[in-house]
Amino acid sequence: MKYGLLGKSLKHSYSKEIHELLGYYKYEYFEEDDLDKFFKRKDINGINVTIPYKEDVIKYLDEMSEDAKKIGCVNTIKFSDTIKGYNTDIDGMEYMISRIVDLKGKEVVILGDGATSKTAVECAKRLQARTIKVISRKGEHKFEDVDYYKNCDVLINATPVGMYPNNLKSVIKLGKIRPEAVFDVIYNPNKTSLLMDCDRLKIPNDNGLRMLVYQAVKACEIFTSKKIDDDVVENIVQKIRTKNMNIALVGMPGSGKSTVAKIIAKNTDKKLVDIDKIITQRYGNINDIFAVQGEKYFRKIESEVLEEFSKEKNLVIATGGGTVTVKKNFYYLHQNSVVYWIDRPNSKLSRKNRPIYKTNTMREIRQNRNYLYRRFSDKYFNNYNAKTTAKLIVEDFNETIYY
Template sequence: MNLDDLRKEIDKIDDKLLQLFQERMGIVKDIAEYKKVHNIPILNSELEKAKLSDIISKTDEELVSYTQILFNTLFDTSKSYQEKLNISKPSAFGYSNKKFGLLGAGLQHSYSPLIHSHLGDYEYGLYEKQPDQLYDFVHNSDLDGFNVTIPYKKDIMKYCNILTPIAKRTGSVNTVIWRANSLIGDNTDYYGFRYMIERSGINPEGKKVLLLGDGGSAATIKAAIRDMNAGCLVTVSRSGQENYGNISNHYDSDIIINSTPVGMYPDNGKTVIDISSFKKCIALFDLIYNPAQTRLMYEASKLGIKAYNGLSMLVAQAKKAAELFTDSVIDDSVIERVVEKVAKKTGNIVLIGMPGSGKSTAGKALAELTERAFIDTDEVIAATYNKSASDIIKDKGEVFFRDIETKVLEKVTKQSNCVISTGGGVVTRERNRYLLRQNGIVVFLKRDLSLLSTLDRPLSQQNTLEELYKARKNNYLGWSDYQIDCDDTDKAHLKIYEVLGL
């Protein structure tokens, strides 16, 4: 065939693609109408990820990254069309003259201002106060309303003139608004928690539910779980009758809810229980959202137990609070959009791949493009030990280097909104797998071995590149969420940006 003939063939294929696209969007419209009638969120990120994974598994290896771009674009187009049909935009806008915020302690890592920025155009700040400052804050601040977090969800109740029924029932207030010169205390955590459970598709009715922790959120969770007709609800705490010393009595639990702070930033990696002992468990709900995947969630997922973090609860309760703040109604579909935006904004992008595959070059460019901090683990090691990674391996051996590499990962992967470039051998330690994934999306940069430099890379000099790659390939693939061709290192960051839908 000559060039004209080839172009004609392309034209025929394009005509077929257009027809199929129009048919697909017609079905998308039907789905949008069904979701609107049944009040189902537009975004189902887990289903979307599973579908993309299935598509990629059927794709020729050399076309994987292009297929990811194509279908991510197609999915985004479908969601945009559904949103237009549902007219599902927040209605808490037009309140730029209003001022709200979050009252609590230790708020420097709070996601609340970011979340509320997607829910309305009002001002939303953070207010860290000591217990003896509460009275002055409540009576003399210029806020139109505020959210409350630990440790003041109970303390704030005595300052409220009116408590809603759910606030009275749970003995907990997390949202306070002014109405007719009266301070009204409400509990939107109840709504947020129920949303978290219901979006998962896991029905607690008739099931044994184990609640870990009896702190500030426990009363709200208990109320919601009882309202969802759980068969049995057991609360385990450090000093209660049901405690971690006799928790074996409840190894038959169907659902586990972690309301403790164990494993929360900055104490990442800790777990309150050994979930492998719970042979009947089908789902874990961890109220922690930073890190995005706690160690407990990671271990549960490895066992095939469905695991969910607390971000959807946080966003859902914020949405309910925004409605109270502005006396407006926000479509529930907004919750999933905000969850996706916050997860992308706060999550890390972790680059793995062979030495010399362009991780540092691509990482720096991607960090600048996405306004993230850039971290190169080899550079952190060099700055900490005053010696380059290659010199440490030469002088102390690979085992010593891997030990300090893991220590560095334990620190840097706790952070949020970063691009992290790792050493080529990071995948040789199983411990590192969780560290990379706890707060980030892992991207494997693939580059033709013939393009890799072995200069100042002792392991690449001691072994052939083919041997190194063969030993690590399965982990590169198994640990990563996305695989991207990186033969052209100057454009790799653009590919990552497109594939991840940033």
């Protein structure tokens, strides 16, 4: 008998990985166009359901759980003598939220009016929110009507805006609104633009990965009739983050970023991406680019390459020394990476093939950039020895990735 996920465009889903980490069955993806034909199959034991079928599948069910009836959509179906639909998304959302904030008596604002929004509304009711406001692009209250929801206590993004591959888009900006907690159901990228704003403003937040894992655990319990401990949830969250998040290195030109990144990639399962090498392969010698087209042009193509790769997963990214001089590169890096500033004394910095050192002294560059390296980075390491630095970064990454 088969288990899997029914939906569309499932290439970037984590569901197969999660269910197979649970270890009870093999899991596959069903990208079906003909639901009539699919529901006549006799070899299916249980499925999860995602966009665009969470409401479409209801007509094929013999019965629904109470939560599924209230919400009006289904994300889990068990096939036995009857076909029964469940909604475990609400359990996952409750788990995600309750780790950070108690909704009781709070004003909750939900962005979006689709199936996930309906789940968020019922979850807020279950958790005894005082007021629930739904904001959407075309509804009665729109995203731009900030005065209507500026005093919200908790914000939940239930839209797909900002989800891979359309990273760094957002339906709102934090400013007038300063909630005490923010949740984004998106889990790819790890940090949406909204959640990076939260980090900047020191607002507690979480993405949708815990919700995804917890709802999968609840679905597995339905499929197998086995009880699974919450520790399993956190263990899977950590494994997925460790595997999929990137390690990115910033620092002065000649500080050893490429060397350290190469060692990290060799000692982990992560793929090496050296931004300067990719630029050289695509556009030619970097010294020539600086000499002929200038630094401004170079920074433009550097940002384009960084944007391309930083939205991907499971990489070690060695950036150029001047990457930090372009503000948007901060967001490119932080969406999926833990960022490390590696440094060494000026006397140890390599000058070879560093065009910036032809027009500026090391002291000038350090004075102009150190505060940027500090702002861009999550952690600092002095690179006295490349192998030792690489080892320390990997150890720190494995500890930092769990939050």
